[in-house]
Amino acid sequence: MKILVTGGTGKVGSEVIKELVKRSVSVRALVRKQEASTTLPEGVEVFLGDLLDPVAVRKALDGVDKLYLLNAVVPDELTQGLIAFDLAKKLRLKQIVYHSVFKVEEFKDVPHFASKLAIENALREFDLPFTIIRPNYFFQNDVSLKDVLMNAGMYPMPLGTPGVSAVDTRDIAEAAAIALTSDGHLDKAYNLNGPEILSGKKVASIWSRLLGKEIRYPGEDLDSFEEQMRQSAPSWSAFDIRVMFQGYLERGFVAEDGDIETLTKLLGHPPRRYEDFAKDTVEEWQQPADRRLHQPAA
Numbered sequence: 001m002k003i004l005v006t007g008g009t010g011k012v013g014s015e016v017i018k019e020l021v022k023r024s025v026s027v028r029a030l031v032r033k034q035e036a037s038t039t040l041p042e043g044v045e046v047f048l049g050d051l052l053d054p055v056a057v058r059k060a061l062d063g064v065d066k067l068y069l070l071n072a073v074v075p076d077e078l079t080q081g082l083i084a085f086d087l088a089k090k091l092r093l094k095q096i097v098y099h100s101v102f103k104v105e106e107f108k109d110v111p112h113f114a115s116k117l118a119i120e121n122a123l124r125e126f127d128l129p130f131t132i133i134r135p136n137y138f139f140q141n142d143v144s145l146k147d148v149l150m151n152a153g154m155y156p157m158p159l160g161t162p163g164v165s166a167v168d169t170r171d172i173a174e175a176a177a178i179a180l181t182s183d184g185h186l187d188k189a190y191n192l193n194g195p196e197i198l199s200g201k202k203v204a205s206i207w208s209r210l211l212g213k214e215i216r217y218p219g220e221d222l223d224s225f226e227e228q229m230r231q232s233a234p235s236w237s238a239f240d241i242r243v244m245f246q247g248y249l250e251r252g253f254v255a256e257d258g259d260i261e262t263l264t265k266l267l268g269h270p271p272r273r274y275e276d277f278a279k280d281t282v283e284e285w286q287q288p289a290d291r292r293l294h295q296p297a298a
Contacts, residue, residue, distance in 0.1 A: 002026040003180055004060055006051060006084065007070030008044075009036040011140050012099065015173030016068055017044060023181050030060045051080035058087050066180055070099040071115075075236060078115040085122055095129045095186065097179050099172075102136045102165075102191055107247045111240045120189075131179040132189035136253060137166040139194070139277040142203075146285055149215060155204040156228070158220040158245045163202065165193035165255040168272040175266055192263055193255035195271050206275050210282045222246055 003020060007013035008029035020027050021041045028045040031037050037046040049056030051071065061067070067088050071077045081098075088096055100116045107113040123130040141157075148154050172192050179185040204217035222242050229238035247253075264270050 001065045001181075002028060002063060003066045003068060004028045004030060004047075004064040005068045005070075006030045007072060007099075009039060010070070010072070011138060012135075012169045012172050012176075013068075013070050014039065015169050016070075016176045017041060019173045019177035020180065023177060025177075025181060028060065028064060030057070051084060052076060054083050054087065057084055058091075061087055061091055061093070064091075065093065066095045066097070067093055068097045068099070068176055068180060069119075073112040073237065073240065075111075077112055078118055081115065081119040082122060085119060085128075089126055089128045093128065095131065095180065096123065097131045097133065097176050098123060099176070100132050100134045100189075102134045102193065103251075103253060104134060106251055107244070110244045110247055111236075113244070129186045131185045131187075133172065133175055133179065133192055134189060135167050135172045135192040136194065136255075137164045137248075138169050138172075139166055139272075139274055140169045142278075143281060149207055149211065150285070153214060154216050154218060155200065155207055156218065156225070157200065157203070158222060158225055158249070159198060159200040159203060160220050160245075160249040161199050161201075162249065162252040162254065163197040163199035164248055164253040165196070165259070166198050166274060167192050167194040168274075168277055171263070171267060171271045175263065178266060190262065190266060191256060191259045193259045193271070195260055195273060197254050198274055203274070206278055210275075210278055220245075220249055 003025055005013055005017055005027060008017050009031055017027055017029060017040060028047055029040055030047050030049055032050050034048060047060040049060050051057060069084050071081045098119060100120055101113055104113050104117045104120060108117065120132055148156055175190060175192055200217040204215045207215040222245060226238050226242040229241060
């Protein structure tokens with residue numbers, strides 16, 4: 001069996017590839033730049049191409065049995081996803097595992113959620129075997145907060161009081177790999193949530209304990225949050241993420257009844273805890289740079 005993975009050099013896709021390699025599956029990765037492929041495990045077949053290029057996607061799907069479809073959050077996410085879906089349908093692939101998002105149908109006002117919902121609807125309407133995974137906010141998004149945590153003493157993500165049932169990307173990857181390599185997952189959708197509700201203040205308290213210093217949670221000033229994001233991201237992206245967090249605050253983003261039990265059964269172990277992720281992250285941050293460079297991949 002050969003599986004094509006898109007988004008294979010990102011936070012989740014790279015972990016999906018590791019999980020598939022562990023299961024001795026033949027993996028092909030569609031990447032846009034050759035230099036990005038140097039981070040992939042040995043033995044992974046690399047195909048250069050862009051999801052906006054139907055010719056390249058068609059070639060990448062040649063000889064493939066299944067597709068793990070993960071799109072980056074970009075303005076043309078819907079077009080990218082539908083190109084891959086339509087070609088997979090034409091080639092009669094055995095399965096698509098589609099990376100969607102938790103509560104997608106309740107966040108139609110968030111641009112990248114709306115794109116994912118449209119792709120989900122296409123999967124359900126046409127005759128192509130599929131499995132949908134719907135992850136919550138990723139633990140690993142917070143790795144990028146090293147400077148603001150360590151230097152400014154602040155946890156800036158506006159998770160609010162309702163909080164989110166954030167999930168570890170390694171659990172997402174395991175779930176995807178299991179759905180791709182074992183039976184019983186066709187035409188199903190799995191909500192992927194972590195085992196606890198994380199409010200902004202709770203996450204700040206976790207980092208305070210681990211870093212041995214006070215980490216403040218500044219609250220939910222979404223105007224300032226969006227303005228700060230625009231310093232490192234395109235304006236459309238900052239707005240998209242701002243609307244997403246606004247939805248978290250207004251509608252909640254916590255696990256539904258049965259979600260944790262379902263994921264535990266799927267994985268064969270309880271989903272990972274945020275505090276364990278944060279502890280490992282702090283230990284990595286505190287290592288000398290030369291040691292981090294020579295560490296083997298997890």
